[in-house]
Structures are given as C-alpha cells and as structure tokens.
Amino acid sequence: MLKRLVIKFQIMIFLLTLLITGISWGEENLVKIGVLAYRGAEQCLKKWSPTAEYLSVRIPGKTFVIIPLDHEQTYTSVEKKEVDFILANSNF
Numbered sequence: 001m002l003k004r005l006v007i008k009f010q011i012m013i014f015l016l017t018l019l020i021t022g023i024s025w026g027e028e029n030l031v032k033i034g035v036l037a038y039r040g041a042e043q044c045l046k047k048w049s050p051t052a053e054y055l056s057v058r059i060p061g062k063t064f065v066i067i068p069l070d071h072e073q074t075y076t077s078v079e080k081k082e083v084d085f086i087l088a089n090s091n092f
Helices: 001-022 041-056 071-079
Strands: 030-036 063-069 085-087
Touching: 001 041, 001 071, 030 041, 030 071, 041 063, 063 071
Parallel strands: 030 063, 030 085
Antiparallel strands: none
16 A cells, blocks of 8 residues: 555656656657666566556657666766656665
C-alpha cells in the first residue's frame, strides 16, 4: 500500500515538473527520460517503463521513453541535450 502511494506521488511530482518547467509542447512529441541505471539497463527498464507508458497514455500527443544511463552517460547526455529529464538519486 505504501509503495503504491510513493509511486503515485513520484508520478504526480514528475507531471508537475513537466508543467512548471514548460516542456516544449510544439512539434517534438518524444520525451526522453534519462534514468541513472545503477542496477543495470534491464532492471531500469523493468522498473521505469510502466511510468513512461502511463505518461504516454495520460498526456496526449507525447510519447515518453526511458533511457537507462550509467554515471558517465548521465553527464554527457545532459551536456549534449540528448535527454529531456534526468531521474537520479539524491547522492548523484
């Protein structure tokens, strides 16, 4: 029960972040979410793909995808603007 509440809270915070940061709602319909994959890409996709699918259904005209990243890729992906958002732990 608590786990579901935490997941719903995370999704709500993410959606609010989309609105507050003013994500481009123009022609670009693909939203790339970079996730620090500290347990590997497979585990990352297993955990976060349902969130991307949920957001894709709930926000018309947008398709959300999860991009698993290691520590180094996280920095370079942000520098090169290859992702729209980053999800990482607070120690990162």
